[in-house]
Amino acid sequence: MEIINAFALIINYIIIPGLTYGCQLALGALGVTIIYTVLRFSNFAHGELMSFGAMTSILITWIISYFGISIFPLPTVILALPISILITISYCLLVDKFCFKYHREKNSKNVISLIVSIGVMFFTSGLIRVLIGPNDRTINDGERFIISAREFKEITGLTEGISLKLSQSITIIVSIIAVVLLFWFLNKTKTGKSMRAYSDNKDLALLSGIKTENIIFYTWLITGTLACIAGTLYGLDKSYKPFTYLQLVLPIFAAAIVGGIGNPVGAIIGGFVISFSELLITFSYNKFLSYLIPINFLPEGSLQLLSTNYKIAISFIILVLVLILKPTGIYKGKLL
């Protein structure tokens, strides 16, 4: 019984939140990685693109709710998602047309594209704040819990409860669907393969008759979709605050780089590495151990590796360590 309680504790405080946050990071990192492999620059605007996606989702949800349409217990935002994905893709394509295309055709250094992406970041964050304001918005109008900690305790009779939020399970399910579709697209379809070919060997891809414009189009299509989904899911889980997305850029880069930038599988693994290390390092193990070993043997004081204040800093520390010790990441990614 004690052991089951310990497990319940771990599942509730580490596994479920870790999976949720990991999914959000992984979706973000996939977007960054795809831009990096195809267009060869680090897109600092990706966080803001996610924010843009979340914003359009909210705006469309408002319109849908205005007509009284609802799919309770699911949040209305699920209905809005397809439309906001389309809007985010269009925005990405416009941004590419007016900002990145010129430098790509001029063969500017990739640092220049990186700096352009900072301009896009500024512009987008300004646009978002002008349109929706800087305040906190709740997206979730559906059922809050699939199972709450109290219900769980009542059903199982354990002292530790496991709560599963609806938003968490939606995040995990939608992410799985998105990732499966993405991998199917990249590995099984002709267009997906041509994208991989283009990122692998651009000159040869051109010789084979693969057209740059098409590849760029599909790249932004995928990036926009991923950014919109990731942004909306993050907002759904935590509530939408425009400024948080800027802070999300570095953890996303961390995830992409830890996994090996340019490698989609690596991006997903990286997302989970970051999310779980954040939780595992700042988790206080006192209660967990109290279930497993006799109280007399418990060490005094808090059994926490780092205070919770440093939670986000952990992703930065991992990022810096990986960059210094093994810049290619877990799966060998591309290096500039």
Next chain:
Amino acid sequence: MKTDFISEKKYINSYFVCAFLFLLVGLFQSWNVAFSILNLCLISSIMSIGINIQWGNSGIVNFGVMGFAAIGGLCGVLISMPPTLEVWKDGTAIILIILFSFLISGILIKKFWKIFVHNKHLKILLSIIIILFSLYLIKSIFIPSTNFIENTNSAKTGYIGGLNLPIILSWPIAGLFCGVIAFLIGKIALGLRSDYLAIATLGISEIIIYIIKNEEWLARGVKNVNGLPRPVPYEIDLQKNEFLQIISETLNLSVIEFSSLIVKSLYSILFILVLLIIFFLLQKAIKSPWGRMMRAVRDNEISAEAMGINVKKRHLQVFIIGSAIIGISGAMLTTLDGQFTPSSYQPLRYTFLIWIMVIIGGSGNNHGAIIGGFAIWFFWIQAEPIGIFLIELITIFLSDQNEMKLYLLNHAAYMRLLLMGLVLILALRFFPKGIIEEEKRL
């Protein structure tokens, strides 16, 4: 030479435009506002000179401006504030500082290993021992002493305090200190290529901010340090001065306004002095053989290396100098504010905005960096009125009570972000060389 003449004329013109804008603000808004803008323009210019040295002269992408500025600010606190005697007397603070530096310099261990340890297993074993030992130190000494310090008169001090020296001293010391930190960072990160270096420095600067925010014993963290001593007189003292009272009367200004004007202009004089010193030292360095070598390294690393230049070492030098300059400006900023607020350090404002200044001003040219600093900071401050104006223009056909119009006007403050992004994107596309092009030198 003709080209030199043109660029010289161009930057003199640009300085005139800056002065003109300053006059405009002074005459139409107020001289107080004009001087506040000028002071921050000066600090921004110094920061962008720091980045310009790295990016324009060596192609190093340093996205860690925020971190160095914060360290500079921290130096301001640690130099100027009175020490918290209780924690110094019993030695807690000293132990803590030694321990803290020991933990921070843990990064350097990697370098020592190369000298002493060659066996891979021994390496892993040693690193585990070191980590466990540091954890033990943290648990048994570090945390109790931080708790002690943070609980000592926590409402007022709760930190180790400073050295009670004149705050102006913190400027050169901040430069030195940031130089040392930049040496450590450069040693481990400068081997990375452009994009990776950018991300790494950004990450490191975030870590620095996190440490400053959370280690309250160091500089009170998010509780902020207020009331830093000033290098210039206080307004209240000036207001008591009879001579100044008479002058302010003859100038038809209120005494309060006049005194704050004097304080601000004194700051401006100090800042201009620092700017001039840094500028002339750098111009001298750039014209020297060393500067020529730096440009050779930037233009073609491989052939520079083939000529026998130690590229890594040059990069490290430039990284240190640039970061030290940013540190100085960080300390100046804290001096001007009279307070140290770690939570105000945001990458958008401290890293990316400075980068926009460098790009707009024209990389590879210190005049450009100064002009860029002036122009962008001016624009950053004045973007809100410009934004309101633009929104008014777009919605000119809507009534004043129109909800859409009111809504947009309400959010006009954020137009500055939007406009700044636009400026950067357009500049990179249409004026990639910036306001002032790099001077052609042989």
Next chain:
Amino acid sequence: MLLDVKEIICGYENTIIVDGCNFSVKKGDIACIVGPNGAGKSTAMKAIFGLIPIKSGKVIFKNEDITSLNPQERVMKGMSFVPQNNNIFQEMSVEENLEMGAFIHQSSMNKNLKNVYNLFPILNEKKSQIAGELSGGQRQQLAVGRALMTNPVLLMLDEPSAGVSPIVMKDLFKKLQVISKMGTSILVVEQNAKQALEISNLGFVLQNGKNKYNDTGKALLQNPEVRVSFLGG
């Protein structure tokens, strides 16, 4: 005449590398361009394929002036090119590499795939392996196979033997003979002049961007002047 290249002049920015070259290839030919280093062999081939702009001169393919077409359009017309370096997609499987070769000729892909596998059985064996893990010779076969996926009338190869062992080279040249017998003409730029001329029925010797000798492969091999200056005696 399948390919007729008339007096092309091309180069990079201010330097002219190919200065008035003529080549003509008939159906079923194996033509080979040889010459010393820096003679402009590879540049000439790239210009024929449209990778480098031509300053003056004409490229006529199947009685049609294609001088102004871009490489992709030339692929559509029936040309195919195997670059010297980076001529495979390293991170993709062998079969995916071939599929990408057939990107614009999707309709006849299965037939072409079968042909390539018949020609290079080793590729069939390793079709799901990542191309970057293949040996040097296998990579070269894959590169040729990829180029054949468009079912070209003219296959152009830029130094196919660079960096492979003599045995692999010999094998590759044999395959080229098979390919030409199947109806695809071949134009190859080679450093190993002797071996290349042995399998070619046409040879062009280039020097300083100009044609020095044009003759059949056999004749060139027996020409004492060519032997002394280009074939090492």
